[in-house]
Structures are given as structure tokens and as C-alpha cells.
Amino acid sequence: MGETAKIPVEKSHRKTARGVGRSAPPWPTVAAFLLPAFMLYTIFMIWPLIQAVYFSMYEFKGLSREGFIGLGNFKELFTRYPLNEQLPRAFMHNIAFFIGTMLIQNTFGLLFALLLHGIRKGKRFFQSVYTTPYLISALIVGYLWNLMLNPLFGPINNILKAIGLEALAHPWLGDPATALPTIILVNGWQMLGFPLLLFSAGLAGISDEVREAARIDGASRWQLFTRIELPLLTPVIGVITVLTFIRDFNAFGIVWALGGVGGEPAGSTDVLGLVFYRTAFQGGIDAFGLASALAVLMFIFIFGISTLALGIFRRLEDRLT
Amino acid sequence: MRIKHNSTLLKLALMLVLLAGLAACSGQVVQPTEGEPAASQEEATPAQEGAAVEAPAEDVTLTVWSWRPEDEDAYNEIFDVYEAANPGVTIEFVAYVNTDYNNILATGLTGKGGPDVPQVRSYGGIQPLVEAGQLLPLDGEIDLANFPAAALKSTSGLSDGKVYAVPTGVQAFTAYYNADIFDELGLEEPQTWDEFIAVLDVLKAADYIPISTPAKDVWMLPLVQEAVGATRYGGPAFEADILSGAKDFNDPDYVASIQLVKDLQPYFPDDVNGVSYVDSKTLFLSGMAGIYLGGSFEVGFWRNEGPDMNLGAFPVPPAPDALVDTPLVPGWYDGSFGVNALSEHPEEAKEFVAWMATPEYGQLFTEKIKMMSAIPGMKPTDPLLQEFSDLFAEYPAAYMHLVDFRYGDPWGSNLMADGIAAMLLGNMTAEEVAASVQTGISQWFTPAQ
Known part of the structure; x- marks a missing residue:
């Protein structure tokens, strides 16, 4: 009896997950609701996108469009010195930037979310505190850290010196070996609030009954985390991964504020966003087409990887249900 | 559970974020042709129209565009001198943010509502405007004898060697x-x-x-x-x-x-x-x-x-x-003023930039703008600037x-x-x-x- 009762319950559960469709309104109504947003979206998003693709295939002299050159601009990106060296280097930095940020923000974001989930008093307060840097413009965060890390006047080195750790005082942003890791740390610190909020919401969404059931079955806190909470957070991890990926491959503000427009020192903090900026605004007379080509490449790459990642996470989620 | 549902939303959100990102990138490049110039033209046109309506027919307003908002007062003081000597001519100084100026100017010069006398970049910076035929050549039109050859090089077209703007400053x-x-x-x-x-x-x-x-x-x-x-x-x-x-x-x-x-x-x-x-x-x-x-x-x-x-x-x-x-x-020579090929008052504009090539303007420039004048021999009021001026006159070289x-x-x-x-x-x-x-x-x- 028990056996047979179990199966239908699961089945009906799966059905409700798909949702029960209500009859859809007639299409003119749907269209009327969608049209305003669609128009705005087309004018401000789709149209510039198409234009960028279009411009990327033309030669430019200043703002005046010359002849069609097909993939000429794309070829230039990979053959013109020093672009041909800066582009792959910046790409690798973006990868490091993404992986480093993920490690820092997610480790600490999840840790704090777990700690905060357990407390009753002050939860909101701490959530707000940890989230504040995330709400501040990257440029301001960059500027503040720039002041703090200043090798001559900055408090960080002064404190290290004052407490006798002079050997650790270092021109953090001036040494190519430490500049990128420093910027990644600052970025991870700033972005911490983002996974924290999402993980908190995810943890709150896990029913207490599930936890209780696990505990009754004798699960330790660690088992509860690894067997119950973490798997159920998979969709949240997916969202964070994809959004962080997009954000970090479009990174500009924080790197610009800390490493300057050239990704100083000596290009050790250069990222694609900065290469794009330099190409577009400090480039030669053909900058317009070249920059469009780079923008198109960045879009294709980010869109492609993001779609791929979404597919993978969807499969992982399917396995959970 | 909510998972399925999430991934559709997620995909939509992803599309939005991505497109926003790209639009932010390409938008900056694309914008100048569409959005920005409209705004800047509108800012400039009412001044011209206003002047045309209120003033007698022979009165002329020349619009000057610049990337130096910080010098607005100083330029207005300098232009007051010209206006006093040339009744009927009003000089309207409009300054834009330095970093956006190139794009604003490039589009301002393509149609109506642009400046009569734009401030233009030197050397490589002036070439796109010259190539596009947006500036009037000035040799033979105005007296450029006060400038050394190195100064005129800064405002010459690379392809034809003609001078397209009057150099004003030097660093x-x-x-x-x-x-x-x-x-x-x-x-x-x-x-x-x-x-x-x-x-x-x-x-x-x-x-x-x-x-x-x-x-x-x-x-x-x-x-x-x-x-x-x-x-x-x-x-x-x-x-x-x-x-x-x-x-x-x-x-x-x-x-x-x-x-x-x-x-x-x-x-x-x-x-x-x-x-x-x-x-x-x-x-x-x-x-x-x-x-x-x-x-x-x-x-x-x-x-x-x-x-x-x-x-x-x-x-x-x-x-x-x-x-x-x-x-x-x-x-290096830094900053100059040219005449828009589409100006409705080309003769008056040429007369005005011709005045900018005189020692009278050079002296006013170095006193008010507090930079070295492109015309040799001008006397800055600041002794330190004077020292730089003397050193450059004695040991000139090019960056x-x-x-x-x-x-x-x-x-x-x-x-x-x-x-x-x-x-x-x-x-x-x-x-x-x-x-x-x-x-x-x-x-x-x-x-x-």
C-alpha cells in the first residue's frame, strides 16, 4: 500500500512543477502589451547591436564611413602591433579576473550567507553592511582603494610599517606581480554582497522540513550542507556564475580606476574593456570600425559561453528534480 | 519546483544584461551620429537664430566651440576686445566636455547648427576634419606671418600641406x-x-x-x-x-x-x-x-x-x-581655431581667426588663458611661464x-x-x-x- 501510494505523489509533484496552463489572452492583446517595451528595446538595444555588426565591416576615416572591407577590421585586430599582443594578454587577464572573483566572492558570500542564515538578530543589518560596496559605483570603490593602497601616502602600507611589518609593505598596484591579484581582491570584496544576497535567498527558500528530515536521519551540519543545501543551491550558483562571467568579461570601471587606461603597470592589469576603450577613443583614424569589430567579438564570445553555461546548469538542475 | 521556471527567466535576464553590455560598448561609438549631435546642435542653434531675429540684418553672431569649459570666462574677456573693435559682430563661446569634444565636433561640422569657428586639435587630431573637407584652408586668406613653421605644421593637412587653423597655444x-x-x-x-x-x-x-x-x-x-x-x-x-x-x-x-x-x-x-x-x-x-x-x-x-x-x-x-x-x-603646439566650411558667415569668421593670428590676440591669450602663445615673443604675466617661454624660444625642439x-x-x-x-x-x-x-x-x- 505504502509503495503504491508513493509513486503517484511523485508524479503529480512533477506535473505541478511544469505549471498548469491557463487559456492565453488573444494575440492582439499580448502584442499591445509587448509593443512599447519591444519598440524601446529595439531602438536602444537591437538597433545599435546591428549597427555595430554593420560598422565592423567598414573602413572608417574619423566618423565618415568609407568602403566595405568585410573581415578586414577583424584581421587588423589580430595582426596590428601592439594590439595583436595586447588582445590575447587582456583575454587571459579577463579569465583570471573571472576565476579569482568567483573564488573570493562565492567562498565568502556563501560562508556569510550560511552564518547569517543561522542568526535571528541583526541578520538584515549584516546583510546590508556586506552588500553596501556592491551598491557603490566601481569607480568610487576603485578610487578609495587607490588611496588606501597608495605606496607613498596610503594607510595600508603605513599601518604595515607602523606595526613592524615593513617587509610586507609593497607597491601593490605598482608591481606587475601583485597588481592584478590586488584588483581581483578589491573586485571580490566589492562584489561579495551579490552572491551573499542570492545565497541568502536560496537558503531561505529551502524548506525547513527538508532540513528537519535530514537531521532526523542523522545528518551532521556538514552533511546537511554538502548533501542538502549545496545541491539545492545549484540554480543560484548558475545565476551567479553566468552573471559574474558577463560582468567580469565586460569589466572596465574597477580596472580603469586602479590600473589606468593602459592597465598599468606595463599592461599587467589590461583587460578587454580597456583595450576596447583605447581602440575606440584613443585609436587612429580607423578607430570606429576596429572598435566595432572588437565589440562584436566580445559579444559573440560572452553570449556563446553564457548560453553554453546556462545549458550545463539546466542539465544539472534537471538531474536534481 | 521553481527551478524550470527559473531558467527561462534566467535566459531572458541574460539576454538583457548582455545586450545592455554591448549597447553600452557600441552605443558610445554609435551615438554621436544619432543622439549627441542633435543635443549639441540644439544648444548652438537658438543663439544664432535669436541673434538673427533681434539684431539688424548686418549684425553677425559667430559661434565658437571649444573643449575648455574652464577657460570660458577668460575667452569671453578676450572676445570682448574683438567685439568692441568690430561693432555688429557678436562672439558666442560654447564649451563642451574635453573628452566628448571630438565626437561632438565631428558631427557638429557635418550639418547645420555647427560652430562658425571651432577649436580644433593639432597634428593628427585635425586630419579627419581636413580629410572630410570640413575646414576652410586659410593660406592666402589671412596673414600667418607671425607664426614659425613648426606652429603652422601643427594645423596643416598631411595630404595637401595647407593650413587649416590658427595655432593659439604652445607647451x-x-x-x-x-x-x-x-x-x-x-x-x-x-x-x-x-x-x-x-x-x-x-x-x-x-x-x-x-x-x-x-x-x-x-x-x-x-x-x-x-x-x-x-x-x-x-x-x-x-x-x-x-x-x-x-x-x-x-x-x-x-x-x-x-x-x-x-x-x-x-x-x-x-x-x-x-x-x-x-x-x-x-x-x-x-x-x-x-x-x-x-x-x-x-x-x-x-x-x-x-x-x-x-x-x-x-x-x-x-x-x-x-x-x-x-x-x-x-x-608642441596645442589647440587652434579654424573656420567651418559650412559656416553661414565665412568672411566674418575668417576675419575673426585672422585677428587670432595677430600679436594683440597672442598677448591677450597668454595673459588671460595663462598659457604660452603660439606667436613668439608674447609676454606672459607669470614669471615662471615667462621662464618656460624663454627656454623654449632659446632651445626649441619638438616632442x-x-x-x-x-x-x-x-x-x-x-x-x-x-x-x-x-x-x-x-x-x-x-x-x-x-x-x-x-x-x-x-x-x-x-x-x-
Whole structure:
């Protein structure tokens, strides 16, 4: 009896997950609701996108469009010195930037979310505190850290010196070996609030009954985390991964504020966003087409990887249900 | 559970974020043709129309566009002088943000509502406007006799050699020193390289930073190389050889001039690659550094931020084995005014820029704008600026990478800047820096012969 009762319950559960469709309104109504947003979206998003693709295939002299050159601009990106060296280097930095940020923000974001989930008093307060840097413009965060890390006047080195750790005082942003890791740390610190909020919401969404059931079955806190909470957070991890990926491959503000427009020192903090900026605004007379080509490449790459990642996470989620 | 549902939402959110990202990127490039100019044109047109409606028919309003909002009052004072002497002409000064100016101007010049007299960039910066036929050629139309050839080069079309704008300012770059520190240590302006090094050693021994210079904001580095090394590579003679193709940047004398910057590194601030432009100025301003390699464009900054500072300037003496035995002070012409080819008042506009080519304007410019005038012999009121002006008049040289190598991509100055920064870090040798410059520039630069 028990056996047979179990199966239908699961089945009906799966059905409700798909949702029960209500009859859809007639299409003119749907269209009327969608049209305003669609128009705005087309004018401000789709149209510039198409234009960028279009411009990327033309030669430019200043703002005046010359002849069609097909993939000429794309070829230039990979053959013109020093672009041909800066582009792959910046790409690798973006990868490091993404992986480093993920490690820092997610480790600490999840840790704090777990700690905060357990407390009753002050939860909101701490959530707000940890989230504040995330709400501040990257440029301001960059500027503040720039002041703090200043090798001559900055408090960080002064404190290290004052407490006798002079050997650790270092021109953090001036040494190519430490500049990128420093910027990644600052970025991870700033972005911490983002996974924290999402993980908190995810943890709150896990029913207490599930936890209780696990505990009754004798699960330790660690088992509860690894067997119950973490798997159920998979969709949240997916969202964070994809959004962080997009954000970090479009990174500009924080790197610009800390490493300057050239990704100083000596290009050790250069990222694609900065290469794009330099190409577009400090480039030669053909900058317009070249920059469009780079923008198109960045879009294709980010869109492609993001779609791929979404597919993978969807499969992982399917396995959970 | 909510999972399925999430992934559709997620996908939508992803599309939005991505497109927003790309639109932000491409939007900046695309915008000027669509959005920005409309705004700027609207700002400019009412002034013209207003004047046309209210004033008698023969009255003319000339619109001047500039990238110097900070100079608006000064320019208006200067233009008042012209208006007083030319009844019926009103000069309307409209300033835009420096960083957006090129795009605003490029579109402003394509249709109605643009300026009659735009301020235009020099050297490579003016070429797109010339190529597009947006400026009227001025030779034969106005008297340009007051300008040296180097000044007219800054506003000439590369392809036809015609002059398209009246140069207004000039910048020079050399060594500032803190006279109080020099007095305290009994130092004098060095006349030879050995004296220069001796001064640096005394400063260092007294725990001052001998030379404050940044290497984090790399754009200063090619200027530093010019200031200390132009004599070593031969200054204007080498420039001529480069332009004619007789020599290239791998020339050993040029390599040696780059090496000089590395040789001076012990006298720079510690960890110089972490020192920003602002830091380097602060070090000098706060009396921690004896010498600052800087430009005439910074005189105003010292006067505002350190009004009590006792400052002097000296040219860096010729380096050992220098090919030129007098000092050289690198400089470049900076800013000019042209006439819009679509101006409705071309004759009045030409008359106005002709006035900008007179010593009367030159003197007003240097007094009010507090920069050196492109017309030689003008007298700035600030003695420090006067000193720069005298030094540039006596030892003129060109900041070669700005003057000659910003006509294509990559810029010579950017290659030098990145190269010298890497050299100071120990990642590149002087030979490699020179080779990088040569490789980069030869992609677009063909010597004249």
C-alpha cells in the first residue's frame, strides 16, 4: 500500500512543477502589451547591436564611413602591433579576473550567507553592511582603494610599517606581480554582497522540513550542507556564475580606476574593456570600425559561453528534480 | 519546483544584461551620429537664430566651440576686445566636455547648427576634419606671418600641406625645481650633465627625492625621455632623418637616449611604477622632491595649489655623448581655431581667426588663458611661464612622438610610454623599447623618401 501510494505523489509533484496552463489572452492583446517595451528595446538595444555588426565591416576615416572591407577590421585586430599582443594578454587577464572573483566572492558570500542564515538578530543589518560596496559605483570603490593602497601616502602600507611589518609593505598596484591579484581582491570584496544576497535567498527558500528530515536521519551540519543545501543551491550558483562571467568579461570601471587606461603597470592589469576603450577613443583614424569589430567579438564570445553555461546548469538542475 | 521556471527567466535576464553590455560598448561609438549631435546642435542653434531675429540684418553672431569649459570666462574677456573693435559682430563661446569634444565636433561640422569657428586639435587630431573637407584652408586668406613653421605644421593637412587653423597655444617641457630646497642645500641650476648628476646626488643624500616623476600614469614617460634625452639622439636633426627615412628608431643614439631614463631611475621615487601622476605632483608640492620634470601646462596647477612655493625652471643639460651641445626643450603646439566650411558667415569668421593670428590676440591669450602663445615673443604675466617661454624660444625642439607620430595607429607616444614603463620595471631593455616603437610605427608611417 505504502509503495503504491508513493509513486503517484511523485508524479503529480512533477506535473505541478511544469505549471498548469491557463487559456492565453488573444494575440492582439499580448502584442499591445509587448509593443512599447519591444519598440524601446529595439531602438536602444537591437538597433545599435546591428549597427555595430554593420560598422565592423567598414573602413572608417574619423566618423565618415568609407568602403566595405568585410573581415578586414577583424584581421587588423589580430595582426596590428601592439594590439595583436595586447588582445590575447587582456583575454587571459579577463579569465583570471573571472576565476579569482568567483573564488573570493562565492567562498565568502556563501560562508556569510550560511552564518547569517543561522542568526535571528541583526541578520538584515549584516546583510546590508556586506552588500553596501556592491551598491557603490566601481569607480568610487576603485578610487578609495587607490588611496588606501597608495605606496607613498596610503594607510595600508603605513599601518604595515607602523606595526613592524615593513617587509610586507609593497607597491601593490605598482608591481606587475601583485597588481592584478590586488584588483581581483578589491573586485571580490566589492562584489561579495551579490552572491551573499542570492545565497541568502536560496537558503531561505529551502524548506525547513527538508532540513528537519535530514537531521532526523542523522545528518551532521556538514552533511546537511554538502548533501542538502549545496545541491539545492545549484540554480543560484548558475545565476551567479553566468552573471559574474558577463560582468567580469565586460569589466572596465574597477580596472580603469586602479590600473589606468593602459592597465598599468606595463599592461599587467589590461583587460578587454580597456583595450576596447583605447581602440575606440584613443585609436587612429580607423578607430570606429576596429572598435566595432572588437565589440562584436566580445559579444559573440560572452553570449556563446553564457548560453553554453546556462545549458550545463539546466542539465544539472534537471538531474536534481 | 521553481527551478524550470527559473531558467527561462534566467535566459531572458541574460539576454538583457548582455545586450545592455554591448549597447553600452557600441552605443558610445554609435551615438554621436544619432543622439549627441542633435543635443549639441540644439544648444548652438537658438543663439544664432535669436541673434538673427533681434539684431539688424548686418549684425553677425559667430559661434565658437571649444573643449575648455574652464577657460570660458577668460575667452569671453578676450572676445570682448574683438567685439568692441568690430561693432555688429557678436562672439558666442560654447564649451563642451574635453573628452566628448571630438565626437561632438565631428558631427557638429557635418550639418547645420555647427560652430562658425571651432577649436580644433593639432597634428593628427585635425586630419579627419581636413580629410572630410570640413575646414576652410586659410593660406592666402589671412596673414600667418607671425607664426614659425613648426606652429603652422601643427594645423596643416598631411595630404595637401595647407593650413587649416590658427595655432593659439604652445607647451614646453623641462625641469622645475624647488628653489627653497636648492637654497637650503646650496645648489644652483646645473649647466652640465655632471653638475646635474651632482645636484641629484646632493638631493638624495639629504633625503629628498631628487626627481619626482610618475611611471604609473605612463603618458608622462615619453616626455621625460625627451626632456633628458633629446640632446643625446640629436633633436631636430634626428627628427628630420626619421621623417626622411635616413634613420629609424633602432638607431644606437636613439636607444642611448632611452637608456638615459633607466640610468636616472635611482633618482626617481622608490617603486616609481606605483607612482601616479597626481602622486608625483604631490611629492613635489609637499616639498619632498627637489626636481619635477613637467610642462608649462602645469604652471597654473603649482600657482593654485602651492602659491607659496618658490619655483624655478632649468633645461636639462646635454647628456654625455650628446649629439647636440646645447640643452633642448621639447614642445608642441596645442589647440587652434579654424573656420567651418559650412559656416553661414565665412568672411566674418575668417576675419575673426585672422585677428587670432595677430600679436594683440597672442598677448591677450597668454595673459588671460595663462598659457604660452603660439606667436613668439608674447609676454606672459607669470614669471615662471615667462621662464618656460624663454627656454623654449632659446632651445626649441619638438616632442617628436606627439608632433610626428600621432597620424596613425598605434601612436608613437603610446608605444614609448608602455615601453619605458616596462624598462623601468626591468621587463624590457632600451633596445627592445626602441624596436617596439619602430615596429609599431612602421605599420602606418612611410618615410618621405
